[in-house]
Amino acid sequence: MEPANIDRTVFPEAAALEAESPTFSARGRRRPFAVRNLAPYGYISPTLLLIFVLMVIPIAMVVSYSFQDNVIVQKNPVFAGLANYTKVLTDPVFLTAIKNTLIFITLSTIAHLVLGLAFAMMLNTGLLSGLTKAVFRIIYILPWLFTIAVVAVIWRLMLDPYGVINYILTSIGVLQSEVNWLASPSTALWALTFINIWSGYPFFMISLLAGLQGISADLYEAAAVDGANGIQRFFNVTIPQLKPVLISMAVLDLIWTSQQFALIWMTTGGGPLNVTEMLSTYTYKQAFSSYEFATASAAAVIVLLLTMIMAFFYVRQLRER
Amino acid sequence: MMATRQARHRLGMKIGVIAGLCIGAVFAGFPVVWMLSTSFKTNGEVFQVPPRLITANLSFDAYWKILSNPANLRFFLNSYIVALWVTALTLLTAILAAYAFSRYEFRLKRFINVAIVSVQAVPPITLVIPFFGLVVALGLYNTYGGLIITHMVFTLPYAIIMTTAYFNTLPRELDESVKVDGGRGWTALWRILVPISVPGLIAVGIYTFMISWNEYLFALTLTRTDDMRTVPIGIQLLMGQHSYEWNQMMAMSILGSIPVLILFLIFQRRFIGGLTSGAVKS
Numbered sequence: 168m169e170p171a172n173i174d175r176t177v178f179p180e181a182a183a184l185e186a187e188s189p190t191f192s193a194r195g196r197r198r199p200f201a202v203r204n205l206a207p208y209g210y211i212s213p214t215l216l217l218i219f220v221l222m223v224i225p226i227a228m229v230v231s232y233s234f235q236d237n238v239i240v241q242k243n244p245v246f247a248g249l250a251n252y253t254k255v256l257t258d259p260v261f262l263t264a265i266k267n268t269l270i271f272i273t274l275s276t277i278a279h280l281v282l283g284l285a286f287a288m289m290l291n292t293g294l295l296s297g298l299t300k301a302v303f304r305i306i307y308i309l310p311w312l313f314t315i316a317v318v319a320v321i322w323r324l325m326l327d328p329y330g331v332i333n334y335i336l337t338s339i340g341v342l343q344s345e346v347n348w349l350a351s352p353s354t355a356l357w358a359l360t361f362i363n364i365w366s367g368y369p370f371f372m373i374s375l376l377a378g379l380q381g382i383s384a385d386l387y388e389a390a391a392v393d394g395a396n397g398i399q400r401f402f403n404v405t406i407p408q409l410k411p412v413l414i415s416m417a418v419l420d421l422i423w424t425s426q427q428f429a430l431i432w433m434t435t436g437g438g439p440l441n442v443t444e445m446l447s448t449y450t451y452k453q454a455f456s457s458y459e460f461a462t463a464s465a466a467a468v469i470v471l472l473l474t475m476i477m478a479f480f481y482v483r484q485l486r487e488r
Numbered sequence: 489m490m491a492t493r494q495a496r497h498r499l500g501m502k503i504g505v506i507a508g509l510c511i512g513a514v515f516a517g518f519p520v521v522w523m524l525s526t527s528f529k530t531n532g533e534v535f536q537v538p539p540r541l542i543t544a545n546l547s548f549d550a551y552w553k554i555l556s557n558p559a560n561l562r563f564f565l566n567s568y569i570v571a572l573w574v575t576a577l578t579l580l581t582a583i584l585a586a587y588a589f590s591r592y593e594f595r596l597k598r599f600i601n602v603a604i605v606s607v608q609a610v611p612p613i614t615l616v617i618p619f620f621g622l623v624v625a626l627g628l629y630n631t632y633g634g635l636i637i638t639h640m641v642f643t644l645p646y647a648i649i650m651t652t653a654y655f656n657t658l659p660r661e662l663d664e665s666v667k668v669d670g671g672r673g674w675t676a677l678w679r680i681l682v683p684i685s686v687p688g689l690i691a692v693g694i695y696t697f698m699i700s701w702n703e704y705l706f707a708l709t710l711t712r713t714d715d716m717r718t719v720p721i722g723i724q725l726l727m728g729q730h731s732y733e734w735n736q737m738m739a740m741s742i743l744g745s746i747p748v749l750i751l752f753l754i755f756q757r758r759f760i761g762g763l764t765s766g767a768v769k770s
Contacts, residue, residue: 226614450617
């Protein structure tokens, strides 16, 4: 949802298309051969057209830009070979962006997983009434319902040097003086990661909650009969049962988080001193602040390749399920 | 004796869980409450010490200022126009594609399926550069059309997958009966499948609307003038223009979140069900 930041599309559903279902092919033999064969292509043609125009052509364009110079803004592109790639890969800012992106996505994903699982387990307990759980569930989903622009504004208010977070931390004695969380080089990356954790865990929680509800009570009873305590049941029943969902969600989250742009752009803009520069903001700045579209294209292709590696692991994980 | 110990243990667990839930609820909910509270403050009270949730002069001024400025209303209008068009076009395209996936076998099915799934993984930042070139070349720069068509990159794959999953749950006998009466696949789709799929299609439509309503990167790069900007960009512009009118920014944020919040609360159950059905399938 990216609503979250809801511009997050959902991979897990992908399994649905793969599910084989009985179709007309078996019984449609009476129909004229040609009609039966062409009909599905007719239905799917608008989709194919859109994928071609919005995906195949653009990717071909960005790859070709990345090997040229003087693209888009000037009208006389020239072949540049690997020059753009050399330029990007030797740019210290780009290397910093890779490092920051790795820290950002790893910490975010681990925290999303831990918080999502913890909240899902508390919401799944048999100890509370359905109404209580429903109320808490809505509260827990709240961060996911706000668009990233709103998330950014909320946290800029809260993390302001004169904001409520600094007030609380200084008055209980954790901090000596106010910290400008998003503008100070030593804290900006952590503050940004924290905001991303807040806005992204609900999606994990929703999926894991569904996963928990799918675990058979018999398994827990069997474990209890064998004398397993709560912690043993968690590690020997819950975790193994959720493992496929956990791994898929983690890979997906790494992909999504690596694509995060709006939150960074609206809170720190990659600064201060590049400490929150990520692959997305680096590419954006090259293109739309410096108008170096060729360099930006090389960076964009590198981002695409990195994403494809992660997507490959995701698909392999889905296959194994 | 045993029973009371167990009961006490249960009570302890219950208190523990409730305490945990409350701590989590503060983490999740406090920023939202603070946004709401700030939107009712006067700007002088935003950073008052000590901070208060409810201040002396509870006021709707910030909302009034946002709503009385035609530039802000334009952001909302733009967002509604774009999101509604995206939703309508996505649903139409997805219904057709999902019908093919659900009810036909064809040679390229697996290949097209992989293509649709992998579209979702392509980073928007990779696409935004060629989209910029493409949209300028097509004369769609700074128009609704440019935003509508590019937003469909995000919405369509998901919509197709979700609609196909829904169609797969409907028995084939339903559309077969139309065929027995001499109707064609087209009739079966629009007369039978679509009407009974309305609940599923609503979930798909809401998700599509939300994605489009929240989209930021393309809206930022493919429009130029303020009269074409959408709500997320409008919030950012507000931050730039009067960076210290926090109450107005919060009011704008709340107004901008209301459509999604309402849709979500109304269709919560169906929505979550649709969203997770694939995730837990093993």
